[in-house]
Amino acid sequence: MAGNVDALFIFLLIVSGMMSLLIFVCIIIFATKYRYRRGVPAEQIEGSTALEVTWTAIPFGVFMVIFVWGAVVYFQERTPPRDSTEVYLVAKQWMWKMEHAEGQRELNELHVPVGRDVKMIMTSQDVIHSFFVPAFRIKQDVLPGRYTTAWFRATKPGTYHLFCAEYCGTRHSGMIGSIIVMEPGQYEAWVNGGPSGPLSVTGEKIFSELGCGTCHRADGTGRGPNLRDVFGKPVLLEDGRTVVADENYLRESIVDPGAKIVNGYKPIMPTFQGLVSEEQLNALIAYVKSLSGKSEAAPNKVTQNAPPRNDGQANGQQVQ
């Protein structure tokens, strides 16, 4: 990815170098050739529509090439490959807390294997921060109250700077860390060396501690929608809209359950705002994700989540 960004950057250097050369050379030639000489008056020229059209159209054409190229690179930067390894990141003044899907936790450091796509699922506990790894040419603001994502694939083992790029207060410049890129073998040893279990298992534990399973029953008979195979699929809402159940939707459904009600359920779920920490939210989401087999994704099919067909009383519910 860094290569793509640099290629466009070099193209731009050449284009803008040529444009400035053209302008500066013209200015220097005109300024010397037409410097004031006694008895040689300036020649009045009104202008030229043909020239105006030319130097409007040609730069615009060149700009559009840059625009399209830049957009292509941006789409790559903004679209994580489907089978990326996922890392959850919680930013706060002034540190980075990371948690691997395997359960390893890190502070201001992130170990990743070389050659694998890594997707960062990020949120902030306080103000806006920005996840910036210059070597990978990626940057993404990290916002409170929602998830943003970024991804990268490191191609060379080594240690790379991680910076906070959005001003966040006193120790903004101290909110730095390292991305440590390891050979796959070393990485496997590192990631399995820790004490904790996978993040989704932690999430399952929280899920049962909070009693989520009372309503979100696995057999589909609960007062809330069944969460199996929900993640990544379109969900039909009560108001007729369809949303994709991504990380942000799951998050919103936990902290603000009334915002988007699944069709056929009632808005009876209480909010968990303030009751679960960012880390616990991440674990819960990892758990819900683990309930969906990644391979059988069928994005065009609207998940039905039909309520149990019997008694009309307490059966309307809502997701999560």
Place this chain on the structure above:
Amino acid sequence: MSMATAKAQITERENYLNKEYGIGSWLLTTDHKRIALLYLISITFFFFIGGFFALLIRLELLTPAGDLVQADTYNKLFTMHGMVMVFFFLIPSIPAVLGNFLVPLMIGAKDLAFPRINLLSWYLYIIGGIMMTHCMLTGGVDTGWTFYVPYSIGTNTKFVEAGLAIFVAGFSSILTGLNFVVTIHRMRAPGMTWSRLPLFIWAHYATSIIQLLGTPVIAITILLVAAERVLHLGIFDPKLGGDPVLFQHLFWFYSHPAVYIMILPSMGVVSEVIACYARKRPFGYAFIALSSIAIAVFGFLVWAHHLFVAGISIYAALVFSMLSYAVAVPSAVKVFNWTATLYKGSIHYDAPMLYMFGFIGLFTMGGLTGLFLAALGIDVHVTDTYFVIAHFHYIMVGGAVMGYLGGMHFWWPKISGKLYPEGWAKLAALVVFIGFNLTFFPQFVLGYLGMPRRYWDYSHMPEFQVLNVLSTAGATILGVGYLLPMMYFLWSMRYGKPAAENPWNAAGLEWKTASPPPTFNFDTEPVVTWEAYNYEELDAPQIQEVPVGR
């Protein structure tokens, strides 16, 4: 008119400077020229305050460790550098000083349409300025000039006071814009048709529209943040159900067009000065005029290019990236037209012209690096780094301040009635140009290497030091370059040679009245029977003795 009688007239004539004396005659004046001078003094004060903060920032960054000031102090320094320079220097700079002085003169009017409102706008500026100064003296604010939420809602520094200072000063800007729009529509002398307007006026017209339509949005935004801080309304803070990205949309809806408030008037100066020293009507007059309007219109449609990594949708980003390239076109058209104006001209190298060459060089660099930032894939890497800092300083300092200084030199004889020392002025132009490039060019490289902006301490990244040292060295040179004109302008007020009515033999109504002009600008109402930039006629009768330059 022989030299002797001209001189005698200058010394004896009553003009706007010597008509009345005493502090009251200045503080209660409704003369646009005197108000321009009030602005000149006040913005110069804030320019040097802001410059002082900049110097401290550069000194801190001389070494990687945070050793000169504390982290919190540093954060306040760059915040107040930005707020002072943007809201109390750059936005008023050319419109409130040169615009105020020249708009009525150039269109042949006695004054602006609303002289009292003009004075009111200066008082609002001063009230805002006093609030800002009070805020700085009693602890300051540390949000960055962009005061992004939720940080600005939570900070324990004086955001509300600084915000209100900007709020009040904003109304000064709105009133100036209003005054110019009405004046340009209603007060043009007979024969001064729209197609005969100087390009400086077109540029100010476009600027005024932005001031009128954009400034209320920042005012509302400030009030919303203040309300959220004080009354805990949930508008921007996600904890209260708000959306922090909404703030960024509102903020940049004003603050991006604000860049055009700073640069458009400067472009107007360039069109005037180049025409005079090339002795030519500007190439493509209509296109230069229309490109100012195009910039003002497109300028309102590009704000979200500041948000490419802020969490907006990729499709929104696409639209704003494309529109950003659209706004680059009229700026490019201007540069091409200025260059073409030199073709077959009769070019003089007086100090104002040197500033214009400097403007074109620096503005071109700033504009072209804007193409990098508008390219989505590249913006992700370089946004919020020193690349952005370098880019917008090339536009707002390289471009706008270069134009401002060039304009101050060009019209100084009209304003003060005295000539500035040409040798010193040329030297200052050179020093500013060199100092500026040495300060900001290394920052492009720093940014691409990944140095984030607003970093007090980079001791974990010692590889950034060499470029920072270069930048700091440049800043000291630049500081000298900015002090020089202030000193010789002051000197010339007392010791400078008296200026004739039209020392550059320039076109334009402002040169057809005395230097300095009388209180009501013209002894008899001018009637315009010629096209703008009639340099051919001006040069024709006295072709052997063109009194341009010295």
